[in-house]
Amino acid sequence: MSLPVKDQLRYWGVAAIAFAVVLWFLGDVLLPFVLGSAIAYFIDPVADRLEQAGLSRVAATAVITIIAILASVIMLLLVIPTLISQLIDLVNIAPQLMRDLQAFITKQFPSILVEGSTARETLSTIGAAIKERGPQVIEGVLGSLGSFVNIVVLLVIVPVVSVYMLLDWDRMVARIDELLPREHAPVIRRLAGDIDKTLASFIRGMGTVSLILGTYYAVALMLVGLQFGLVVGFIAGLVTFIPYLGAMIGGSLAIGLALFQFWGEWASIGLVALIFVIGQIVEGNFLTPKLVGDSVGLHPVWLLLALSVFGALFGFVGMLVAVPVAAALGVIARFAVNQYLDSRLYRGTENRDQDAS
Numbered sequence: 001m002s003l004p005v006k007d008q009l010r011y012w013g014v015a016a017i018a019f020a021v022v023l024w025f026l027g028d029v030l031l032p033f034v035l036g037s038a039i040a041y042f043i044d045p046v047a048d049r050l051e052q053a054g055l056s057r058v059a060a061t062a063v064i065t066i067i068a069i070l071a072s073v074i075m076l077l078l079v080i081p082t083l084i085s086q087l088i089d090l091v092n093i094a095p096q097l098m099r100d101l102q103a104f105i106t107k108q109f110p111s112i113l114v115e116g117s118t119a120r121e122t123l124s125t126i127g128a129a130i131k132e133r134g135p136q137v138i139e140g141v142l143g144s145l146g147s148f149v150n151i152v153v154l155l156v157i158v159p160v161v162s163v164y165m166l167l168d169w170d171r172m173v174a175r176i177d178e179l180l181p182r183e184h185a186p187v188i189r190r191l192a193g194d195i196d197k198t199l200a201s202f203i204r205g206m207g208t209v210s211l212i213l214g215t216y217y218a219v220a221l222m223l224v225g226l227q228f229g230l231v232v233g234f235i236a237g238l239v240t241f242i243p244y245l246g247a248m249i250g251g252s253l254a255i256g257l258a259l260f261q262f263w264g265e266w267a268s269i270g271l272v273a274l275i276f277v278i279g280q281i282v283e284g285n286f287l288t289p290k291l292v293g294d295s296v297g298l299h300p301v302w303l304l305l306a307l308s309v310f311g312a313l314f315g316f317v318g319m320l321v322a323v324p325v326a327a328a329l330g331v332i333a334r335f336a337v338n339q340y341l342d343s344r345l346y347r348g349t350e351n352r353d354q355d356a357s
Contacts, residue, residue, distance in 0.1 A: 023314050034296070034320050036161025042204060044169050050121040068159075081329045191331055199326040210240040213279055217250060218318060220275045224268060226254060227261055236276075240283070247283075251276040302326060 023030070043064055050060035180188050214237015221229030236250025254272050262268035300349075306326035310318035340346050 004298075012128060014241060022316065031320075032157040033161055035158045038164035038166050039158070039162040040169055041199075044166060045200075045204070047166055047169070057170070061163060062134055064166065065159075084222050107165070191335060194331045194335075195324075195328050198331060199324055202327065203323060205288075206240070208291050209283060210237045213240050213283060214274045216279060216282075217254075217275065221254060221272065223260075224271050224274060224275070226256055226258060229254075236279075247276055247280050302330065303354065 047060040083311050217236045218230045218233025221232055232250055232254045258269045258272040306318055306322040310322035
């Protein structure tokens with residue numbers, strides 16, 4: 001005999017509250033384990049493919065680990081120092097860019113920026129604020145990263161957790177399946193499958209799309225000669241998970257910088273714009289349909305709300321768990337709606353009697 005619905009809701013409610021309390025008090029401690037689990041989940045399909053090719057789970061994990069170490073070394077030695085350097089240079093040169101913009105507008109539209117006008121004072125204020133606050137923002141970001149994701153976490157704990165989680169991933173999933181309540185196991189498996197499908201589409205699919213587009217934008221802009229191409233490509237790739245936003249932000253920033261750097265060289269400015277046009281065409285027609293699919297199941301507004309709420313409540317760890325929690329809540333909400341549409345509360349007793357007859 002199963003437990004009454006009221007008792008089941010009570011138990012699951014207590015479990016949810018306990019999870020929130022643990023996340024609240026132990027967020028910083030759980031960070032490397034959350035990161036390690038996320039990495040293992042992300043690359044588990046690669047390990048499965050290697051197993052299908054004939055490797056054992058241990059051998060597949062070893063191959064992935066070696067490749068990851070080589071990629072990390074290349075990133076640490078080549079990409080990250082250049083990215084930080086360009087970001088700092090961009091912040092430092094921003095006031096000069098604002099002065100150049102002011103001079104350009106004054107020359108082309110002298111009536112707009114007359115002495116003492118609101119537009120002129122606004123541009124001057126923005127330039128001064130960027131000059132004053134920019135380094136503080138960078139130092140604060142780097143300081144926060146240093147306090148939360150310190151050297152030990154990055155170089156030791158997270159990789160070790162990732163390797164162990166990847167090695168035992170299938171066994172852990174099987175063990176969790178054994179512990180499911182027998183009466184509700186089929187429904188839980190179906191919901192878990194839907195959640196996994198949504199997460200796989202979003203995290204693996206959009207993560208891969210963001211990586212490919214970010215690399216493409218960065219390399220292409222640097223080949224064109226844009227001064228801060230790596231930073232622009234990184235920003236555009238980072239926000240690609242929100243449809244069209246990555247191209248809009250990256251394209252606006254790149255074209256704006258190109259106007260200052262290549263003013264009069266319209267071919268170079270056109271190439272910068274063409275890079276983002278090609279990126280959008282490739283993303284919309286090839287990358288997103290192939291890697292993400294037609295339906296992700298996570299609306300951008302729902303995703304932004306989850307990131308904001310969990311980030312405000314639980315900090316950086318909250319932002320990491322926001323996507324899977326949002327996916328789970330979305331799947332559960334759709335399941336609840338379907339249950340409601342099939343219930344007597346929605347259909348009424350007359351419709352239920354007609355269906356039965």
